[in-house]
Amino acid sequence: MTSTTERPAPRAAKPPSWWERQGDLLMRRPFSEFTFTHMNWLMPTERVSRGEVHRPLPYESHRLDLTYRFEGHDRTLAELHRRTNTTAFVVLHHGRVIHEYYPGVFAGPRTRMQLFSISKSVTSLLLGIALEEGLVDSIHDRVVDYRKDFVGSAYEEVTLAELLTMTSGVGQLEAWDVPDSDIKRFEQAAMSGGDLAEVVKSAQRRAPSGEAFNYSTLDAQVLGWVLEAATEMSLASYASDRLWRHLGADRDAYYWLTRAHPRTAIGAGSLNATPRDVARLGLLMANDGVVAGRQVVPRDWIRRSRGSELPQLAVGELGPSGYSHYGYANQWWTLGGSAFDAFTALGVHGQYLYIDPSADVVIVKCSAWPTQDDEGRDRETIAALRRIADHFACAR
Template sequence: MTSTTERPAFPRAAKPPSWWERQGDLLMRRPFNEWTFTHMNWLMPTERVARGDRREPLPYEPHHLDLTYRFEGRDRTLDELHRRTNTTAFLVLHHGRIIHEYYPGVFAGPRTRMQLFSISKSVTSLLVGIALAEGAIGDIYDRVVDYRKDFVGTAYEDTTVAELLTMTSGVGDLEVWDVPDSGIKRFEQATMGGGSVLEVVRQAPRTAPGGERFNYSTFDTQILGWVLEAATEMSIASYLSDRLWRHLGAERDAFYWLTRGRPRTAIGGGSLNATPRDVARIGLLMIHDGVAGGRQVVPSEWVRRSRGSEMPQLAVGQLGPSGYAHYGYSNQWWTLGSASFDAFTALGVHGQYLYVDPSADVVIVKCSAWPTQDDEGRDRETIAALRRIADHFASAR
């Protein structure tokens, strides 16, 4: 007679995530992301941002930028910058002219529409400024629920438009990409996997009183975009086309990619795609106090508001754990100084930059394919190089 013993009960191993659940991670890795960031319209539903009838080519006066920048005790060349920071597109305007243009990315070129990630946030801010001037949005101190009743009962119920613009809503956790169940990862999975982006945002917890501290938040800008759409009764893509893109003299249509889940929605904090030259036109708009093609497209006071804030928690070096020490924040733009004519920049993960220096009359667009979403070392090096380029032209005036 054979004796039997009871088998020990081992916990069942967790089921590994499927490709569908991990697609965000896979598509963002090198070297795949060089293709991904130039072909988002092949991967996701999209909505067109029409450029309109007026096309105004940028004057082209190429120069060889034979200069170096100082970083970590060494002088480095721009070739080193591009290699070390995975540049895919690099464009420099001075006095509104293209003086340097380079596309080291395998799939990049002048007509390539690049995935801009959170540069989209700064564009959303410009659209909010236009909507305020038109009266579609009544006041920056209006509440989210004045426009979106579906946020009654959520942590965003008493949040104002002003708090969304400064990312001081006090809602949501620290935006980190390497924690599987963080808010931003659940947001990413919902956008790409067919889940409800609305429910992910509605479930965000309150973590601080409104207006008290800065916490970088794609959720805040997503709601800002939804407020804009509700107030204007237009999609963000249609509003961008009609109120801004067609006035820039853009060379190509842009597009937003949309969530897979229905109702499909653009990601106002991260899904705009456009050519580097057309992104540079936004920088020119900022240098010219909101004027493009002889028309006041964005209110001048809104542009100036984007160059710096008087809120102490938004000053350079005071942003806390969700901002690098060399940045401040204002109106969905990253600031680099305290004066109204200091440089400021729009930023996107994986190394996207729209750098604007009004005093030097310089605009620089850098698109990249970093292996990770955030990288403080690559960011500091990039800013050192962009400052050096702007200073070069400022000193040559």
């Protein structure tokens, strides 16, 4: 029997269960080579239909024997793929597939790849379409104009423009290696059955709205929810009807959904599609939103995505949540200051949709990095992709 002056020894913290740790396990090499190509085996999904019209991409094989320079060394593309864990690599020039390579164990031309935050850039395209249709009135509307349940949260007065530029001021610096960080709680809720909306609503304001860039999966998720509320359609349904069926895609894409009901797509990171179909998105961006003569995404929205006039979004000015070689605009990463400079969509673990309008080059690189972020691998990848685009620009 314990005396009044004694206290029971504290229980050791219970180690997290497999269910609670599944996000970490699914993202770890070598398992990630499988999970990044089979998310539809692991999570509930909703289809993004390709439609009836298929437009095969012209194929014109081209040897890429070039080298790129990184950290004082000339390296080959074979070294790039080995050093940065490439699983799929597709290069388009003038709309033709001139090079593709699938070193991933489970990858191939018809394999649908987990795109992570490339999904954010697609959500931005869908918002541009919804604005053109009048389903969303203005980017200066507030979140609560569409989602009344966010009244009382830190997002109450945030505008869609601030979500698009990730200047909401809400949420922490994304830290995947901190167990109770906003992004880890978000991941756990999405994959293990928690209340994702409550996780997002619980995020705290860290800075005034509109002032500073802070890369935020939460901001992008709220943007996707606003889009669903405005269109009265699921993200997958709206993407199918307004975007995917116009691309001439090879395959249906899909979003994986949260385990908990009501199930919801992760507009910030759950789109899966084939590398060639991702390249088709790049062609749409390079061609000012036009596919086969049809204006699918408004031209002005595409141009808005290639660069921002906000000084805090300029290349080198993003602060601690963006590498110094990037700027940001409209849920896309910029690499220069004009509409004709290269820009890219990015996803953790090394996913790229790289577009150089001047060279008329689109490059898709899927990867299975051992960690979510890796500045060294990123810098090396961008150096190589720039070199490929420069090669074709000079050859014209």
